[in-house]
Amino acid sequence: MAIVLIGFMGAGKTTIGQALAGRLNKRFVDLDTYIEQREGRTIATIFSADGEDYFRQLEHEALRTWLPEDIIMATGGGIVEREENIHILNQNADTFWLNTDIEKLFVRISGDLSRPNAAEHTFSQIKELYNKRLSRYNEIAFMEVDSNKTVEECVELILTHLSHS
């Protein structure tokens, strides 16, 4: 079963996931990257050509494909948008929630056109989405990791938790 990183856009799932995979000598799979490679187009293009619901279906299928594998998985920030995904991830004990202050996240993600749910959104719109998702991340998290800390500190926290579980 995969070790899964969840959290809002920009919280560090890709960066911390890669570092964690290096430390555990496991394969790293980023669902966003996997979807883009499989589709042969970017997430922004998928959203604009086929809509968010279509992207959510691809994301759901990607989650089901990779969850049984012995990998480190970074999910997309919107993985909790589908009730079924919450259900599947709830069964998985090793789901780590990376949580960073929304003010910091906004600086990282605003204006980045590769994230259609952040690009050209105001701070209050992004904060509203973050607040809506908070309780869902919390619901499925095996452990919350304060990713205001450095990448190295976050990796150490996760490794310590895994070694005690």
Ligand SMILES: Nc1ncnc2c1ncn2[C@@H]1O[C@H](COP(=O)(O)OP(=O)(O)OP(=O)(O)O)[C@@H](O)[C@H]1O
């Ligand atoms: N703990 C951290 N401290 C400082 N900067 C960080 C930290 N984690 C990630 N970053 C930086 O924040 C940016 C966003 O990180 P990253 O792409 O890993 O987030 P993500 O959660 O994968 O985002 P998305 O959901 O959009 O895929 C990157 O520029 C990365 O270098």
Ligand SMILES: O=C(O)C1=C[C@@H](O)[C@@H](O)[C@H](O)C1
């Ligand atoms: O939070 C979101 O809704 C998203 C986050 C990204 O990881 C991508 O999965 C996509 O841009 C949607």
Ligand SMILES: [Mg+2]
């Ligand atoms: Mg990412």
